[in-house]
Amino acid sequence: MQTQFSGGTWRDGAAPPVLRYLFGLLLFLVALAARFMLVDLLPARGFPFLSFFPAVLLAAYLAGLGPGLLAAFLSTWAAWAFFMGPRLAPAAMAHSDLIALVFFALILVVDCLVIERMNLAMRKLRATGTRLRESEDALVARQAELSEANRQKDVFIAMLAHELRNPLAPILSAAQLIAMRAGDDAGVARAAAIIRRQGLQLTRLVDDLLDASRIHSDKLTVQQAPADLRDVIASALETSAPLIETSRSAFELVVPAQPIPVLVDSTRIAQCVSNLLHNAFKFTPEPGRISLHVSLQSDRTVSIRVTDTGRGISPDMLPRLFDMFTQEGRSGSDGNSGLGIGLALTRDLVLRHGGTLGAHSDGPGLGASFDITLPVSTEVHSAAASVPPLAPVEAPRHAPSVLVVDDNVDAAELLQALLGLHGFEVHIAHTGGAALAALADARYQVILLDIGLPDMTGYEVAIAARAQGLLDDTTYIVALTGWSDAASRQRSVDAGIDHHLNKPVQMEALLSLFDARILSTKQAVA
Numbered sequence: 024m025q026t027q028f029s030g031g032t033w034r035d036g037a038a039p040p041v042l043r044y045l046f047g048l049l050l051f052l053v054a055l056a057a058r059f060m061l062v063d064l065l066p067a068r069g070f071p072f073l074s075f076f077p078a079v080l081l082a083a084y085l086a087g088l089g090p091g092l093l094a095a096f097l098s099t100w101a102a103w104a105f106f107m108g109p110r111l112a113p114a115a116m117a118h119s120d121l122i123a124l125v126f127f128a129l130i131l132v133v134d135c136l137v138i139e140r141m142n143l144a145m146r147k148l149r150a151t152g153t154r155l156r157e158s159e160d161a162l163v164a165r166q167a168e169l170s171e172a173n174r175q176k177d178v179f180i181a182m183l184a185h186e187l188r189n190p191l192a193p194i195l196s197a198a199q200l201i202a203m204r205a206g207d208d209a210g211v212a213r214a215a216a217i218i219r220r221q222g223l224q225l226t227r228l229v230d231d232l233l234d235a236s237r238i239h240s241d242k243l244t245v246q247q248a249p250a251d252l253r254d255v256i257a258s259a260l261e262t263s264a265p266l267i268e269t270s271r272s273a274f275e276l277v278v279p280a281q282p283i284p285v286l287v288d289s290t291r292i293a294q295c296v297s298n299l300l301h302n303a304f305k306f307t308p309e310p311g312r313i314s315l316h317v318s319l320q321s322d323r324t325v326s327i328r329v330t331d332t333g334r335g336i337s338p339d340m341l342p343r344l345f346d347m348f349t350q351e352g353r354s355g356s357d358g359n360s361g362l363g364i365g366l367a368l369t370r371d372l373v374l375r376h377g378g379t380l381g382a383h384s385d386g387p388g389l390g391a392s393f394d395i396t397l398p399v400s401t402e403v404h405s406a407a408a409s410v411p412p413l414a415p416v417e418a419p420r421h422a423p424s425v426l427v428v429d430d431n432v433d434a435a436e437l438l439q440a441l442l443g444l445h446g447f448e449v450h451i452a453h454t455g456g457a458a459l460a461a462l463a464d465a466r467y468q469v470i471l472l473d474i475g476l477p478d479m480t481g482y483e484v485a486i487a488a489r490a491q492g493l494l495d496d497t498t499y500i501v502a503l504t505g506w507s508d509a510a511s512r513q514r515s516v517d518a519g520i521d522h523h524l525n526k527p528v529q530m531e532a533l534l535s536l537f538d539a540r541i542l543s544t545k546q547a548v549a
Contacts, residue, residue, distance in 0.1 A: 024507070027066075028233075038086075038293035040089070042361075043086040043087055043089070043090050044086070044090050044093060046085070046086045046090060046394070047082035047089075047090025047091065047093045047193065048083065048084050048093065048097070050076050050079075050081055050082045050094055051075075051079075051082070051093075051094045051097045051098060051101075053078060054075045054077065054094075054098065055074075055075075055077035055101050055105075057074040058073070058074040058075070058101075058105075058106070059105075060327060061073070061074065061138070062266065070402075072098070072102050072127050075094075075098035075101070075102065075131075076131075076134075078094050078098065078130045079091055079094045079095045079098055079135065080133060080134060080138065081234055082094040083134065083135040083138040083139065084138050086111075086140065087139070087142075088135055088136070088138075088139040091134075091135035091138065091139075092135050094131075095128065095131035095132055095135055096128075097135075098127075098131060099124065099127060099128040099131065099453070100123065102127060103124055105465065107120050107124060114177050120227045123465055126174065128163065131308070136317070136431045140384040144268035146354055158329070168327045169482060171495070174521065175436065175437070175443060177239050183229075183232075184229050184230075184232065184233050184505060185419045185507070187225070187229050187505075188226070188229060188504075188505030188525065188527060189431055189434065189505050189526060190431075190528040191222055191225060191226055191229075191527040192434045192438075192503075192527040192528070193430070193431065193433040193434040193437045194218065194222050194527070195218075195219060195222045195223070195226075195527040195529070196434065196437035196438055196440075196441055196527070196530075197218070197433075197437050198215045198216075198219040198222060199215070199217040199219065199220035199441055199530050200437060200440055200444070201214070201218075202215035202216065202219070203281060203441075203444055214460040216265075216269070218487050219265070220265055220269070222522055223265065224529065226527055227301075230367060231364040232364070233366060233508075243510060244373050245287075245288040245291050245376065245535045246288050247286050247287055247376065248286070248287075248288070248289070249284060249286055249400060250284075250285055250286075250287055250289045251282045251283060251284065251285075252284075252285045252287075252292075252317065252325060252327075252397075253283060253317075254289065255287065255289045255292050255293050255296070256278055256293075256296060256315070256317060256327070257287070258289065258290075259292075259293040259294075259295075259296035259297045260276070260295045260300075260302065260315075260504050262293065262294075263297050263300045263301065263304075266300070266301060266304050267300075267304070270304050270309060271309040271310045272304065272309050272310050272311040272312060272313055273310065273312045273313070274313050274314070274315075275312070275313070275314040275315070275316075276310075276314070276315050277314070277315070277316045277317065277318075278315075278317045279317060279318070279319060283317070283319065283325055283399065284399060284400045284401070285325065285397055285398070285399060286398075286400040287376055287397065288372075288376070291372045291375075291376075292372070292373075292395075292397070293366075294369075294372065295372050295373055295380075296315070296329070296395070297326060298365040298366070298368070298369045299329040299369065299393045299395070300313070300315065300329060300525070301365070301367070302365065302393075303329050303330075303333065303391075303393075304331075305317050306331065306333040306334050306391075307332055307333030307390075308334070309335065309336075310473045311332045311333060312331070312332045313329070313330070313332075314328075314329070314330045314331075315327070315328070315329055315330045319399065322430065323394050323398060323399050324378075324397060324398055324399060325396070325397050325398075326394055326395070327395040327396075327397070328392060328393070328394045328395075329392065329393045330390065330392040331390050331391060331392075332390040332393075333390055333391065334387060334390055335384045335385065335388050335389045335390055336382065336384035336386075336387075336389045336391050337386065338386065341382060341384065342462070344366060345366050345367050345369075345370040345380070345382075345500070346367060346492075347511065362400070369395075373395055375459055376397055376398075377398055378395060378396050378397040378398065378499040379396045379399070380393065380394070380395050380396075381393070381394045381396075382394075384487045420548050423448075423467075423468030423469050423499075423537065424444055424447070424448045424449075424450070424465070424466075424468055424469070425447050425448065425449045425450070425467060425468070425470075426449075426450050426451075426452060426453075426461055426462070426466045426467040426469070426470045426471070426473060427439055427442075427449060427451050427452070428452045428453075428457075428458040428459065428471065428472045428473055428484065429451075429453065429471070429473040429503070430453050430454065430473065430475070430476050430477050431473070432453065434526075435451045435453065438450065438471070439451055441530055442533075445530075445534060447537075450465075453477075454476055454477055454478045454479075454547065455476045455478050455480070455481070455483060455484040456478055456479070457488075458470075458472070458476075458488075459484065459487060459488060459491070459493065461512040462488055462493035462494070463491075463493055466498070467498065468495075468497065468498060469498075469499045469500075469501065469537065470488075470498065470500045470501065471501050471503045472484060472500055472501065472502055472503065472504075472520065473486065473502075473503060473504055474502055474504040474506055474511065474515075475504065475506070477504070481502060481504065481518075481520075482514050482517075482518035482520070485500055485518040485519050485520050486518050486519065488518055489514055499521050499522070500519070500520045500521050500522075501520070501521065501522045501523075501524055501536065502515045502520045502522065502523045502524065503524050503526060503528060504523070504524075504526060505526045506525075511523070522536065524536075
């Protein structure tokens with residue numbers, strides 16, 4: 024191992040003691056030789072100590088306290104014996120020379136002690152620096168581990184949501200099919216409604232779980248566009264319709280007659296209003312009263328207030344009401360259900376729109392009110408301003424042919440049955456290869472395409488179908504998948520997929536999409 028000449032390294036064990044003391048002796052001899060070489064230039068009595076200081080300082084710094092003191096002793100002896108004399112009669116020395124010699128020896132000893140303290144301080148400083156570097160490296164490694172764990176958590180939640188949505192799709196489709204075929208059997212119709220309602224609740228929990236993960240990782244985005252708030256409220260009411268219709272509580276809706284221009288992500292604000300309505304009905308014992316009032320304020324804002332006569336909110340709960348995973352009481356008791364995410368998500372979404380969300384309650388048993396305030400936009404809703412009313416068109420003689428591509432056999436067959444009851448001609452493929460083969464044999468106006476197929480992705484199917492000329496200009500491709508993140512939606516756009524729907528899709532939404540497509544196609548042809 025190569026010895027490094029730095030302060031204290033030899034003394035700390037890089038060289039044996041004998042070598043260190045020999046090094047101190049060597050430095051003394053070099054200093055003594057240098058002093059003899061300078062004897063003709065420097066008076067012996069005037070500068071007898073000049074060359075010994077560097078030797079003692081270097082010995083103390085490089086080899087340690089012991090070698091430094093050895094060099095100091097030998098330097099004092101040499102100064103007296105060779106340059107100050109008389110050698111054998113110290114008592115005959117002049118008092119001034121004796122005092123100078125004593126001071127010289129004391130200064131060398133003090134220098135050695137100071138250097139030793141300095142070396143000790145430097146050794147502690149190096150040790151502290153090493154510990155700090157080790158701590159920093161450990162923190163960096165821990166941060167990397169946490170980042171990776173957070174990434175894996177997001178991947179797991181996205182995968183979990185996808186896997187939960189896959190079985191939910193056939194469950195809800197089966198419930199709708201049972202309801203359509205129930206006829207006059209009230210018991211069957213009620214059972215189908217229960218299955219559908221609970222399936223929608225599970226879907227809501229999956230969506231909340233995904234949104235909570237996106238908030239935590241700062242991946243939740245809003246896409247604001249001009250809209251009429253009345254349309255947003257109508258969308259929220261459509262989502263909450265099953266809850267409103269089955270409840271025995273009275274519901275009051277007050278919305279201004281004039282348009283309310285806002286710049287919002289309509290889907291997200293509708294989700295916020297739906298969350299508040301859901302909570303109001305959930306925590307209001309039947310029969311109660313729930314109201315939704317929308318009103319314009321004098322400060323260019325609009326208020327969306329949801330009021331109920333339910334169980335109310337305790338004063339100590341109000342400050343924590345919008346915290347993530349917060350519930351008043353344990354889940355499953357006193358009306359508590361879900362994950363405690365809805366209000367935290369609602370507040371985050373409202374804040375991202377530049378609005379506010381407040382809550383008020385006079386106490387337990389006295390009901391509660393929630394107030395969303397949003398800024399009013401000066402921009403007119405573009406769709407209402409620029410798109411003229413469509414002229415009535417005749418209904419098509421034949422409903423469009425549909426190809427359902429899904430490896431979940433139950434989901435595909437139930438969707439085929441439901442669409443068949445609405446007059447559609449539906450064919451099924453369970454793999455990407457089978458889908459391409461079906462497209463080569465026939466032309467379909469609509470393709471409902473799952474993304475996670477066993478042999479290739481739905482994106483690859485769409486790209487290959489277009490590349491092989493298997494699609495008409497009017498073919499409408501709809502991704503019907505459990506993947507709902509922004510990256511998956513963008514991949515759908517890049518693959519040439521026209522629309523991206525999340526499982527489980529409601530038949531009403533699918534039929535509305537088909538109707539809009541048929542209507543726009545007719546208009547384009549005309």
